[in-house]
Amino acid sequence: MFKKIGILLGLSFLTHLQTSAQGNIHQASTEYQYPTDPLVKEKLETWRDQKFGMIIHWGLYAVPGIIESWELCSEDWINRDSTQTYDDYKKWYWGLNKQFNPTNFNPEQWAGAAKNAGMKYVVFTTKHHDGFSMFDTKYSDFKISNGPFAQNPKADVAKYVFEAFRKQNFMIGAYFSKPDWHSEYFWWNRYATPDRNANYDIRKNPWRWNKFKEFSYNQIQELMTGYGKMDILWLDGGWVRPLDTVTDEVRAWGAAIPAFSQEIDMPKIASMARKNQPGLLVVDRTVHGEFENYRTPEQSIPATKSDTPWESCITLGGAWGYVPNDNFKSSTKVVHTLIEVVAKGGSLLLGVGPGADGTLNDIQVARLKEIGTWLNANGEAIYNTRTTDIYxxxxxxxxxxxxxxxxxxxxxxxxxxxxxxxxxxxxxxxxxxxxxxxxxxxxxxxxxxxxxxxxxxxxxxxxxxxxxxxxxxxx
Structure with missing residues (x-):
């Protein structure tokens, strides 16, 4: 997910704050712009009827069971083993691709557990900030289908995840990280990598940044053309954005903001994506405007209701991905959260992380089933609803x-x-x-x-x- 430092008041996303090991809470835009494309508007209302979805973080970080991607980032809030040099840590992390072999990969189990929970849509991490692709991209060798799992019939992981959830009639969302810390076009090895941003001056190296824009476009095009019907393109990494969209609200995050623009040409990307996937919802997180079709407060619920489209993304445990001995919320806590989110006009995207073997554990499955038992009896009060004046x-x-x-x-x-x-x-x-x-x-x-x-x-x-x-x- 997109982590930041500091707490922005804005729309007062202040209730039910959840902190995990990273100790950071993501904020959402304080403004909203309705889409004008009739197909997008229609899909947006369909999405608003679903109310409850699953976001799945799964990647290299599942192997050691650590925070997703972020230990690669050299910022003050990151905790790493102080006896290991930063360069050695990065080499170790990148080398996890030689160990990631999820031979029990079972997307049907995931989809079945989500259906049993009463969920209606899914967002799957096709690529997190570390740049490791969970789909068979042609534009990078740093991918699940180019390691020990390469010969597995389900090596193109994203394809089988999406297929499993489609069979359960879910709306399908592809999470994609705009920053890519493994790409030489984003983190150039000529320089150190001090923070989450591009580590070179884009103004002085336009060729390199244009190559990154081309790379991003090509990977998203692969997802929009080779992986079946898509409903949502969920773009994380809101610090990769045009400089003129950096407002006081963004500066309040506390993260480093470079003096140059990190825009990747969202109009071109969205046009291509919607040409291939008519009506596609584009969620360019935190970048207010026509490409943020709904807002996404992270690990929090707004203090008051909002009738513009939004979604709280909150973890089932304390972390987005798999970590050993995670402390999972009770099913009652999740039901209470879902009720508050929906009454305030939003949807709940619940974060679940499979283990390195490719399965959900028994506690996750049990929690999801318990939530679904309640929704099976009471879901009429949740699905297809809208807010009331007295909420x-x-x-x-x-x-x-x-x-x-x-x-x-x-x-x-x-x-x-x-x-x-x-x-x-x-x-x-x-x-x-x-x-x-x-x-x-x-x-x-x-x-x-x-x-x-x-x-x-x-x-x-x-x-x-x-x-x-x-x-x-x-x-």
């Missing part, structure tokens, strides 16, 4: 269906007995309306005193469940 009252959140039905989602404390009487203020049902408990498909008794609503839970529900992640009522 929250304490731990009760509200969504609205396309038929104008109102849903009240009451988050319950973990491991506590359920109170038989549930109350909230606002969004009062119409007089005489029926209020249904979605999970049981039964009408419940309710009353209103002014704008305070009280609902009595059925005895059968209380007998059936000692605790429950969240109640969902429809009226």
């Amino acid at each position: 929250r009252d304490g731990e009760t959140f509200f969504t609205k269906g396309k038929d104008n039905s109102i849903y009240a989602l009451v988050r319950l404390p973990e491991d506590q007995a359920i109170n038989p009487t549930i109350t909230w203020t606002g969004n009062v049902p119409a007089k005489g309306a029926k209020v249904f408990l979605l999970s049981e498909k039964v009408a419940v008794k309710w009353k209103a005193e002014g704008d305070k609503v009280s609902v009595t839970l059925p005895a059968s529900f209380l007998k059936k469940y000692k605790n429950y992640p969240s109640l969902a009522f429809k009226y």
Whole structure:
């Protein structure tokens, strides 16, 4: 993912901040520009109906089980073994390509677990900042299909990931890192690599940067032409951007900003991509404008609702990729997060990292299944919904269906007995309306005193469940 230093207030992405080993939180643009292409607008609304997706970080970093790519970057917040020189570390990291041999690679397991979780779209890391391609690119030998896994029938990993998720009727997204720290056109070995940016003055070396732009275009073109139908091009690395888009908001990240532009010609890339994939959503993260079709706050939820398209990308564990002994969130925590995100107008993209062998572990699979159990019974209050004027009252959140039905989602404390009487203020049902408990498909008794609503839970529900992640009522 795209890490940064410092916290930008902007749209107040301040609740549920999650920190992992890297201790950095990514911010989103504070502005939004709606697309004008009718096909893009149509796909955007379809995407907004999905609400819940999976982002899969998988690459060289899974072999030692470390933070994705970032230890290659020589910035103050990076922690590495102080007994090893930086050059030796880079040689070791690049050399992991000779060890990465995921012989148990099982994208069908991933897609099945995501489907069981109630997810509807996927974003897969075709290339992270380290430059290691998880697809069979013709433009680099630094790829999964040019190592010990080369002779495997599924060596073109991205192809089989996308195919597995398409078979489960997912919308398909390709994550692609704009920076490429392995490319001589981005990190030129003539110079040191002090930070995440190009390590040479682009103004003095236009040929080299033009070669990088050509390289980026060609790799994205491969993904847009050789890997089936695509719905989302999810571009990470927002510091690679035109200099005139660097605002005070961007400067507040605290990361180094060079005096030269690092633009890669997004108009040309987007035009090519949409010619091959009509209606494609392009998500040029943090670069406000026509190529950021939805915004992507990282490891956080906005403090208030926003009716412009956005997505919180939050990890299931503490890291994006596989790390040993990761601390995974409970299914109730994820359900609570999903409810808040959706009530505030967004979608939740949950980060899951397969191990170096190519499989998800038992805890990940179990958590996803538990989340799906809740969604299977209550998903009507999540999918295909939009926001209401009153979107929250304490731990009760509200969504609205396309038929104008109102849903009240009451988050319950973990491991506590359920109170038989549930109350909230606002969004009062119409007089005489029926209020249904979605999970049981039964009408419940309710009353209103002014704008305070009280609902009595059925005895059968209380007998059936000692605790429950969240109640969902429809009226």
